[in-house]
Amino acid sequence: MKHNFRKIEGKWQKKWENAGIFKAVDGSDKPKFYGLVEFPYPSGAGMHVGHIKAYSSLEVISRKRRMEGYNVLFPIGFDAFGLPTENYAIKTGTHPRVITDENIAKFTNQLKKVGFSFDWDRVIDTTDEDYYKWTQWIFLKLFEHGLVFRSKALVNYCPSCKVVLSNEDSQGGKCDICHSDVVQKSKDVWYLRITEYADKLLEGLEHVDYPANVKQQQVNWIGKSTGAFVNFTLEGLNEQMEIYTTRPDTLFGVTFMVIAPEHPLIDKYADRIKNMDAIEAYRSECAKKTEFERTQLVKDKTGVKIDGIEAVNPITGNKIPVFIADYVMMGYGTGAIMGVPAHDQRDYEFAKKFGADIIEVIKGGDISVEAYSGDGEMVNSGFLNGYTNKKESIARMLEEIEKMGIGHAGVQFKMKDWAFNRQRYWGEPIPIIHCEDCGVVPVPYEELPLRLPKVENFEPGAEGESPLAKIESFVNCTCPKCGKKARRETDTMPQWAGSSWYFLRYIDPHNDQALADPEKLKYWMPVDWYNGGMEHVTRHVIYSRFWHHFLYDIGVVNTPEPYAKRSIQGLILGPDGDKMSKSKGNVVDPLDIVEDYGADTLRTYVLFMGDYSAATPWNDNSVKGCKRFLERVSGFTDMISEDKETRKLETAFHKTIKKVSSDLEEMKFNTAIAALMTLTNDIYGLGKVSKEQVQTFAKLLCPIAPHVCEEIWEVTGGEGFLSLQPWPQYDESKTVDAQTEIGVQINGKLRGTVVIPTNAEKEEVFAIARADARIASLTEGKTFVKEIYVPGRVVNFVVK
C-alpha cells in the first residue's frame, strides 16, 4: 500500500469525529482513566512543537487505555485570560474576546490536524462567563472561609505591564511576562492565604506519584523550617523584640541583634535614636534596591548601628547592640534576628565588619577564620555545657526558654501568601464590593457571574489602575448588605486563577448548578496522570493543589490531592541546540511538518527524538527517518503471505508486544519505537509477513501513528476502528528463542561467542564454550580457577 498521508489523515480524522469514538462516557461500568495535559494559552502565534510533545505522551497512553478497555477522559481546553491578548487588543483596538475566539479556532484546527484523540464535546475556555462564574464562586468560598485578605504591602510591580506580580511571577527580579525589571511598590493587595495550607501541601506530597525532583522543588518552595521564637528585651524600654531562629542551641553565643530596615520598631522609638539621620539615609538607600538586588549582594554586608537602643540577651543577661541591615528581610520570620557570629557565616561577616564580639559556643571549628556550623561539644553555654548532640541541646534550650517564658518552639515557611489581583481588563473580575459603611462585601452568589463590562479602551489607568476603574457603570453599584451606594473592586484575578480548577470542569463542562456534579466528580477524580512542564511545578501545580485541598475541606471534591501522578516533558530545542525563540529564528512550526511529512510522522518523531523528559534539539533529517519508517510499515500490506515461514517472526512479535507495552507505560517512547523499527527490519529481512502479524503491528503502533495504522487495518479487512480493538497480548513462553548467542569471556575479556540451546544447563553451556575452537586454543594448558554463567548472557572462565 502506498503511504499517501495527505489523503488518509483527513479521512480518518473525519471518521473518528463522526463516530465520536473518543468521547468519555459518564456512568460507565468500565474502569476509568483520566489523562490530563496542561491546556494551552491560545496565543496568536499558534501552536508550537513543544505543545505537540507535551500532549503526545498522554495521547499515546489514552489511546492505549481505550484499547485496554478503559473508559477514558482525555480533554482539552483553553487558558485564555492573559496579558499577551490584552496587549494585542491595546495595539490593534480589537476586543480581546474577538482575538481569543480567533486564536481558539486556530488552535482547535491545528490540534485536530495532528489527530489528537481529545473529547471535543468537553472543551472549556476560562474566559467563558459560564466558566469564570465558577472561578468567582470558588473565590467567594475562599473569602467566606477567611482565606482572602487585603493588605497594603510592598509588592513586586512591573512598570512596563503596570501590574502587581506574585513572587512566583517575578523570579530573578524580572517580570515573567515582559522580562523588564520589577520594582517594589506599596499597594493595596488581595491575598489568598496559601500559607494556611503549607503543611497540607507538604504532607500531601507523600501520597502522590510525582518525580523526585518535582517533589523536591515543591518542598523547597514551601520551605518549612523548624526552630524557635525568642523574645529579647530592649534595655530601658518596656518592649520585647521577637526573633526567629533555627538554632536556639546557640543562644549563649548571641552578641548582637539585627533588624530589617523596614522594621516598625525604628519609627516607634525614633525619638530615642540618636543617629536617626544615618538610619534614615540607610533606609532610603535600601528602598531604592529591588529585593533581587538586595539578595544578590551576598558578599558585602552593610548596616548601621542603632545608637540609643540596646537589647538584652535573655539567657545571659548581657547587653548587646542592635543594628539595622538589609541582609535581614522583613518578609521572613519576624524581621529581626539574633546574631551568632561564631556559628553563622552571615553573622560572622557582619560582626567582623562592625566589630561585634564573637563567642564560641560549639567546639569543632576555627572561629578566627570563619563561622562553624557543624556539630560539637557545647562550651560557654551554662546549662548546655558538655552537650554534644545538636538535637538534644535544642530540646534542652527550648525547655528552658519556655520555662523562663521568653520564647517557644515554632515553624516558618518560605512560601508567601499569594498576591491575587492584577490591574488588568482581560481577567476574571474579583467579585467584591467596597461599601463606606460595611467595608468589604462579597458579591452575592446568585449574582454570579460578575461579567466583564464592554470597554473601548484597555489601557491601564494612571498609577497602574485597572481599565475597569474607568467604567462608571461597572464601578457604581449598591451595597448588597445595606443598599447604599458602593463601588466595585476593579482589579481582576491573575492568570493562574482559571487554571487552578479547570480539570474539575472537564468532568461536567455544561453544568449550571454546580462547578460539577458531585457524582461525576466521584467517578472521575482524581486525575490519574497529569503531564506538563517543569516551569509550572512551583506555580500552577502548587496553586491548583491548594485550591483542591480547600475544595476538599469544604466538601466539594472527594480527594485532597487532584493529581495521582505527574510527569514532565523535556523541552524541544531549536536545531542549533538553543531554546526555540522567535528572535533566534529557530522555531519549528508543527503545521509545516504536518504539511510536508504528515501528522503521523510528526507524532512519531517528537516521541522518538530522545528521552521524553530530557531537552533535545530538533533535527530535520531525523524527521525524514521517521517518515521512512512509516512508509516501510505501510509497505507491509504488499508483503502479506500465509507461508509457514512467517512463523519465524513469532518470537520477535511476542518480544515486541512485551517491550512496547511496558515501555509506553514508563514513557520510554523512544525505545518502544526503536523496538518497532527492529521488528520492521526483521520483517523486511524475511520478506514476508502474515496478515495477522501486520494487524498486530498496526495495533502496537496505533497509539503513536494512528492514521496509517487505521488505514492498514482497513486495507487488510479489519472491521470497525482499529482504535477500538483490544491491545495485543503476549505469551511469556514465546518471547524466548530456542537458541541464544552468548558471549564467552576469559578473565573478564570477551574472546568469542557461542550459540547454546536457550534452556541449557550450566554444565552444558561450559562444555559448549570450552569446545569452541578459539576458546580451546586460548585456554590450552591453563588451569580453570572459576567458571561463571549468567543465564542467557555471558560465560566467564577465570584461568591461570
Add this chain to the structure above:
RNA sequence: GCAGGAGUGGCGGAAUGGCAGACGCAUCAGACUCAAAAUCUGACGAGGGUGACCUUGUGUGGGUUCAAGUCCCAUCUCCUGCACCA
C-alpha cells in the same frame, strides 16, 4: 552556597552489575538509473595488522568485583531549581 539531574561515536540517543554503542540520522562504498532523486545492500568509536584478529575505549583519578557506563570514594564540567530564609 544548598538541592536535584546529566557527562557514552560526527549527531540524537540505547544498555535488570554480564557481549558498550540497540534504534535512528549523517557519512562512505556498491546495486538500480542516461543522470539525479527515491529505493535496496554493505561498512561505519579510535589505533594497529594482508589477515583470522590484537590493543584501547562511556568527563578525570582511585577502589570494590570473576566481571563496572552501571556500585563506592575523590574530583572536574554542564544543566535545572532555590538562594543573605536567620
